[in-house]
Amino acid sequence: LLSLEAGRALIRPPAFERTEAPRVTPQRKILLVGWDSADWRLISPLLDRGLMPALSGVIERGVMGNLASLEPMLSPLIWTSIATGKFPHQHGVLGFVEPDPLGGGIRNVGSTTRRGKALWNLLSESGLATHVVSWYASHPAETIRGVCASDRFALAPTPTAEPWPLPEGAIQPAAAAAALAQFRLHPTEIEASQLLPFIPRAAELDQRDPAVAGRLTALARILAQTASVQAAATWILETQPWDFLGVYFRALDDLGHHFMPFRPPCLPGVSETDVAVYGNVMEAACCFHDLMLARLLHLAGPDTTVIVISDHGFESGAQRPGAVANEPETMSGWHRQFGILAAAGPGVRRDERIYGCSVLDLTPTVLHLFGLPVGRDMAGKVLVNALEVPGEVARIPTWENPASDAAPAVAAPANAGEEAALFEHLVALGYMQRPDADTERQMRRAADEITFNRITSLVSAGQAGEASVEARRLAERNPTERRHRLKLVQALLHAGHLSEARDELAVVETELGHCPNTGRMIAHLLMLEGNPAEALRRLQAAESEAPDDMRLHEQIGRVLLQQRRWRDAEQRYRRVLAAEPENPSACVGLAAALARQNHNVEAAQWALTALGLQHFLPEGHFQLGAVLTKLNFPERAIQAFETGLSMRPGHVPAHRFLARLYRHIGHTDRAAHHRQRIRELDPSAPAED
Amino acid sequence: MTAPAALADTAVVVSGLPRSGTSLLMAMLQAGGVPLLTDGQRAPDTDNPRGYFEFEAVKALRTDAAWLAEARGKAVKIVAPLVFQLPPALACRILFLERDLDEVVASQTAMLARKGITSPLSPSALKAALARQVAQARVVLTDTAQRRVCFVEHRRLIQSPHAAARSIADFLGGGLNVAAMAAVVEPGLYRQRHTQAALPFS
Numbered sequence: 001l002l003s004l005e006a007g008r009a010l011i012r013p014p015a016f017e018r019t020e021a022p023r024v025t026p027q028r029k030i031l032l033v034g035w036d037s038a039d040w041r042l043i044s045p046l047l048d049r050g051l052m053p054a055l056s057g058v059i060e061r062g063v064m065g066n067l068a069s070l071e072p073m074l075s076p077l078i079w080t081s082i083a084t085g086k087f088p089h090q091h092g093v094l095g096f097v098e099p100d101p102l103g104g105g106i107r108n109v110g111s112t113t114r115r116g117k118a119l120w121n122l123l124s125e126s127g128l129a130t131h132v133v134s135w136y137a138s139h140p141a142e143t144i145r146g147v148c149a150s151d152r153f154a155l156a157p158t159p160t161a162e163p164w165p166l167p168e169g170a171i172q173p174a175a176a177a178a179a180l181a182q183f184r185l186h187p188t189e190i191e192a193s194q195l196l197p198f199i200p201r202a203a204e205l206d207q208r209d210p211a212v213a214g215r216l217t218a219l220a221r222i223l224a225q226t227a228s229v230q231a232a233a234t235w236i237l238e239t240q241p242w243d244f245l246g247v248y249f250r251a252l253d254d255l256g257h258h259f260m261p262f263r264p265p266c267l268p269g270v271s272e273t274d275v276a277v278y279g280n281v282m283e284a285a286c287c288f289h290d291l292m293l294a295r296l297l298h299l300a301g302p303d304t305t306v307i308v309i310s311d312h313g314f315e316s317g318a319q320r321p322g323a324v325a326n327e328p329e330t331m332s333g334w335h336r337q338f339g340i341l342a343a344a345g346p347g348v349r350r351d352e353r354i355y356g357c358s359v360l361d362l363t364p365t366v367l368h369l370f371g372l373p374v375g376r377d378m379a380g381k382v383l384v385n386a387l388e389v390p391g392e393v394a395r396i397p398t399w400e401n402p403a404s405d406a407a408p409a410v411a412a413p414a415n416a417g418e419e420a421a422l423f424e425h426l427v428a429l430g431y432m433q434r435p436d437a438d439t440e441r442q443m444r445r446a447a448d449e450i451t452f453n454r455i456t457s458l459v460s461a462g463q464a465g466e467a468s469v470e471a472r473r474l475a476e477r478n479p480t481e482r483r484h485r486l487k488l489v490q491a492l493l494h495a496g497h498l499s500e501a502r503d504e505l506a507v508v509e510t511e512l513g514h515c516p517n518t519g520r521m522i523a524h525l526l527m528l529e530g531n532p533a534e535a536l537r538r539l540q541a542a543e544s545e546a547p548d549d550m551r552l553h554e555q556i557g558r559v560l561l562q563q564r565r566w567r568d569a570e571q572r573y574r575r576v577l578a579a580e581p582e583n584p585s586a587c588v589g590l591a592a593a594l595a596r597q598n599h600n601v602e603a604a605q606w607a608l609t610a611l612g613l614q615h616f617l618p619e620g621h622f623q624l625g626a627v628l629t630k631l632n633f634p635e636r637a638i639q640a641f642e643t644g645l646s647m648r649p650g651h652v653p654a655h656r657f658l659a660r661l662y663r664h665i666g667h668t669d670r671a672a673h674h675r676q677r678i679r680e681l682d683p684s685a686p687a688e689d
Numbered sequence: 690m691t692a693p694a695a696l697a698d699t700a701v702v703v704s705g706l707p708r709s710g711t712s713l714l715m716a717m718l719q720a721g722g723v724p725l726l727t728d729g730q731r732a733p734d735t736d737n738p739r740g741y742f743e744f745e746a747v748k749a750l751r752t753d754a755a756w757l758a759e760a761r762g763k764a765v766k767i768v769a770p771l772v773f774q775l776p777p778a779l780a781c782r783i784l785f786l787e788r789d790l791d792e793v794v795a796s797q798t799a800m801l802a803r804k805g806i807t808s809p810l811s812p813s814a815l816k817a818a819l820a821r822q823v824a825q826a827r828v829v830l831t832d833t834a835q836r837r838v839c840f841v842e843h844r845r846l847i848q849s850p851h852a853a854a855r856s857i858a859d860f861l862g863g864g865l866n867v868a869a870m871a872a873v874v875e876p877g878l879y880r881q882r883h884t885q886a887a888l889p890f891s
Contacts, residue, residue: 105751112825140829168777169829421809422818428806429797430731431707431768433748 028346029304030366031296032246034082034135035289036075037253038340039313040066043286051287054294055342058306062344063386065354066582068614069312071460072453073335075253076109078311078359079136083118083246085363085378089457091115093137094450099443105435106446110139111150116400119363120144120246125399126372128243131236134229135248140169147236148172149180151248154228156186156221183231190220198223198284201277215278218258226251230292237299244366247296255285256314257326260334263316269323282316305346305369310339311359338582338613347388354385355612368393375399379461381615448474448484455487462618462648464494475504482512489521498528516542520555532562550576550583557589561596569593584614588623595627603627618648625657634661652681690724692762695862698780700760704772704826705786706819708736708796710843711766714784715742717846717854717873718764721865726765736800742766750774769822773829780835782861785826788843790816850874 046052047059069078070087080093088094092115097106111118114137123130124144131146132138139150153170164186171177195202198219205212226249233247261270262278297306313336315321321333341357344350347369360380367374368382373394384390426432435443451474458467468491475481475488485508492501502525509518519542526535536559543552553576560569573590576583587610595603607624610617621644628637638661641654648654659674678685701723705711716739719725726744733740746756747767751774760781767775775781794816801808808815830838839860846853854870 100751112821140825165777168833169831174831174833421814424809425797425801425815426707426768426770428801428804428808429707431748432770 027371028369029242029300030244030369031300031304031306032244032362032366033293033296033306033308034079034246034248035252035308035310035340036079036136036248036250037256037312037314037335038286038289038308038310039316039336039338040340041313041336042282042316043340046283046286046290051283052290054290054297055308058293058297058308058342058344059351061350062306062342062348063350063352063354064340064342065357065386066338066613067309067311067341068356068358068584068616069335069337069339070359070457072456073312073332073337074453075250075311076137077453077457079248080114080118082309082311082359082362083120083135084114084116085119085360085375085380086116087360087379087457087461089454089461089463090377090379094453094457095446097446098450099446105439106442108139109137111137111142112140113137118142119366120146120148120244122363122367122372122399123244123370126370128370129241131240131242131245133232133236133245133247134250135246136250139167141172143172146242146244147176147180147232147240149176149229149232151250153180153232154184154225156184156224160186160188180232180235183235184228185224185231187217187221187224190224194223195219197288198281199278200280205277215258219255219281222251222254222258226288226292230295234295234299237296243370245300249289249292252282252285252289252310253314255281256316256334257331260314260316260325261320261323265318267320267323303346305343305348307341307343307362307366309341309359309362312336312339343386348386349388352386354383355608356385356615357383358615360616364393379616448478448481452484452487455491459491459494464491464496467491468495468497468500480512482508482515482517485512486517486521493521493524493528496528498525501525502529516546516549520552523555523559527559527562532559535559536563548579550579550586554583554586554589557586557593561589561592564596566593566596570597582613584610584617584620587613588617588620591620591623591627595623595630598630600627600630604631616647618644618651620644621647622651622654625654629657629661634665637661638665650681652678652685655681690722692724693722693862693864695864696723696782697762699762700757700779700781701764701861702760702772702775702781702783703764703766703786704769704783704830705841705843706769706788706793706822708793708800709769709786709788710846711768711786712737712739712742713846713874714786714841714857715764715766716740717857717870718865720873721854721858721867721870723861723865724763726760726763735803736796747771769826773825777833778835781837783830783836783838784857784860785830785838785840786843786846787823787840790819790823792843793819847874 043052043055047056070081074096076093076096077088080091081088084091093109093113095109098109098113100107120130120132121142121144124146127145129146130144131148132144133149134151134154136151138148139152141148141150148171150170152167155167156164164184166177166181171180192202195216202216207213207216229247229249233245236242236245259278259281261267262274263282264275264279266272266275293308300306315334315336322330325331325334339359358380361383362380364374364378364380365383365386373396374382375398376395377398377400382390382393423432427434451470455467455471455474458464468488471488471491475484478484485504489501489504489508492504505518505522505525519538523535523538526532526538536556539552539556539559543556546552553572557569557572557576560572570590570593573586573593576586577590580586587606591603591606591610594606604624604627607620607627610620611624621640625637625640625644628640638658641658645651645654655674655677659671659678662671662674701718703711703714703718715725725742727742728744730745731741731743744765746753747765748771750767750771754776757776757779772783794812797815798808798812810818832838839857841853841857850871851867854867858865858867858870
């Protein structure tokens with residue numbers, strides 16, 4: 001790590017919006033490796049068997065932990081959050097596709113969708129030799145201080161290898177294009193023997209069977225792309241000066257959507273034969289990734305700080321949601337909330353497990369490791385618990401430069417409304433032609449999906465008020481779309497607009513009929529309205545129809561807490577956690593139930609477990625603060641409440657605790673501040689208790 | 690009119706944001722001896738007294754690019770949002786106009802106002818959106834084996850028409866009438882010049 005003094009000398013955060021990027025003299029190299037959908041549940045048994053020695057080495061000489069994902073759990077959104085430290089509604093990549101600003105249909109999201117700078121822009125501006133290969137949503141490649149190969153660089157759209165031109169804009173600088181083009185592997189170049197480690201019985205299969213042919217073709221395609229990405233990364237490490245290399249592999253996700261249903265144990269609807277034939281693909285894929293990682297580590301050298309991450313996990317056991325994983329409607333249901341994080345090298349603690357890491361934290365952490373400041377507009381934090389000497393985190397208001405017309409990367413307004421407005425503007429000027437009705441419908445659907453995901457992101461980030469306004473417009477545009485109507489209800493509930501939520505729910509039930517989701521929302525509403533008895537009655541009725549639905553049990557737990565039935569709530573949450581040990585909100589519920597029964601130490605442990613799983617959990621910080629207060633740790637309780645308030649501003653109970661705690665430790669001015677906040681937020685509430 | 694020999698198998702694409710001087714450059718090329726691919730459907734008006742030099746099929750470029758065969762040896766105007774749709778294999782030379790964005794916004798707004806239309810975008814939002822279009826052009830429009838790209842400053846075209854015409858002619862392989870190209874530029878048509886507000890007490 002840079003020493004604190006050296007870091008200060010190099011950084012010197014400006015008092016106002018900066019006009020030039022901070023520059024740093026590189027004293028370390030960082031290799032950031034992204035494995036889409038990698039999951040400890042799949043990987044840990046392989047580590048135990050010694051089948052992933054490279055990753056095992058990283059863990060042994062460094063740190064490991066879960067990496068909490070974000071909602072909505074979709075790869076382009078999450079990988080862009082990883083690369084920006086921002087929520088999806090902040091960075092603007094909000095779906096797989098977006099309306100084409102030309103009014104000509106839809107297009108894949110890419111670097112031109114992103115609002116603002118990615119990590120590679122920031123490092124590049126700071127003078128670091130920066131390279132990035134195949135990052136999700138990175139096309140067209142951007143001009144950086146190094147090589148940028150976009151995620152379309154390795155795609156093979158043609159059925160044969162000749163001719164196989166590089167997609168337009170896939171490589172920057174253009175001078176690197178010829179070198180990298182020759183390293184690409186076309187799927188037709190994958191030989192049968194290269195498929196055998198994944199499907200040892202491939203030669204026995206009847207390839208005239210379309211399902212078999214489809215799977216073998218998919219495997220060859222994915223292997224070819226992966227090999228191309230690896231080749232580009234190794235070429236950079238071998239031939240280019242570098243301080244940072246970010247390389248992204250999507251194969252585990254792609255393969256998971258094709259082959260995870262065949263992994264043992266055999267799922268209902270999957271044949272035993274398919275399990276016998278394809279059951280080893282995912283394990284083999286993990287070992288393949290480990291081999292690639294070994295090569296990258298060797299080339300990067302021992303003085304490199306390496307970070308291996310995934311955007312989310314992937315269900316691989318008994319909780320897999322069905323026998324098919326590659327249907328668009330159900331694909332995201334296979335994703336699990338926790339991905340992986342492993343890091344090692346200079347500056348990183350050794351052989352430690354770390355907690356509370358989020359995909360939002362990667363960019364702030366890499367910036368800090370390079371001695372660069374973190375933008376206050378970033379939602380993530382520096383993972384100081386992973387660092388030997390965390391040092392002081394330098395901050396600047398933002399890395400963006402709003403005054404610049406030539407904002408890098410961003411070529412078209414990502415916001416669907418702006419997009420449509422620009423198109424209308426150009427049509428009015430007479431330079432563009434309106435698309436036909438089918439194309440317009442397609443574009444509208446894409447725009448609505450972007451809006452839907454933006455609302456989800458806003459709600460996740462605690463901005464339910466803004467979310468509810470957008471959700472209202474979306475629901476009005478699509479009155480027959482149940483998920484849009486329920487998204488509005490969800491946003492209204494989070495924003496505390498209970499009467500509006502009730503009205504909307506009533507209309508939805510009348511117009512579109514009842515469904516389990518509306519039932520759960522009505523119960524949630526009843527609870528918020530102070531009618532837990534009726535909420536419980538409805539939930540118990542639903543429970544008889546879906547006894548294994550853990551979301552239902554968790555909701556019942558919340559009602560029981562409200563009814564002060566602490567023991568019953570505890571049992572409910574324990575049941576949820578038996579089925580879902582990594583459910584952070586159930587951990588918080590259990591902590592609350594235990595604290596009310598004066599099992600304070602265990603309650604604190606569960607609250608900490610919850611926050612270890614997911615740091616952005618305001619209720620978790622609140623419960624931790626409450627139990628630490630009871631355990632007489634006022635300073636630590638204050639820290640917990642303050643953290644929770646930073647995530648959920650205006651939470652009156654937290655202000656009340658803080659007023660009391662600050663008075664207790666003699667900080668009367670801080671106590672007075674919180675009493676004042678209580679009066680402002682709830683004039684009818686007594687400030688003293 | 691036949692194309693200079695250097696352009697016989699190449700399309701000359703004049704691009705840029707709407708109201709960035711693309712029509713002016715088309716007129717210059719015509720004067721210089723480059724045949725134009727236009728259909729005359731959009732008549733001259735107050736905003737473009739010389740005419741728009743447009744070809745209606747350009748607007749459907751995304752779905753139908755067959756007409757590009759007609760553009761060989763000719764200049765065709767394809768505004769910025771559409772130029773990204775050109776097939777990578779097309780042999781072409783792209784002249785991309787860059788103009789002060791405040792001037793472009795003012796010119797587009799004035800053009801809409803004359804039509805009695807209010808833009809759905811505020812001037813600042815429009816400027817940001819147009820800036821992104823230019824940024825995309827800078828990223829996407831790079832030289833390839835089939836394509837060469839030249840970014841042309843509108844201000845230079847106006848202030849130094851002869852030098853600018855010379856550069857453009859060189860980029861296109863020579864053989865153009867540079868003096869005739871430069872003579873097309875009439876500073877009087879440069880109405881949306883962006884000037885700094887005078888300081889009240891200077």
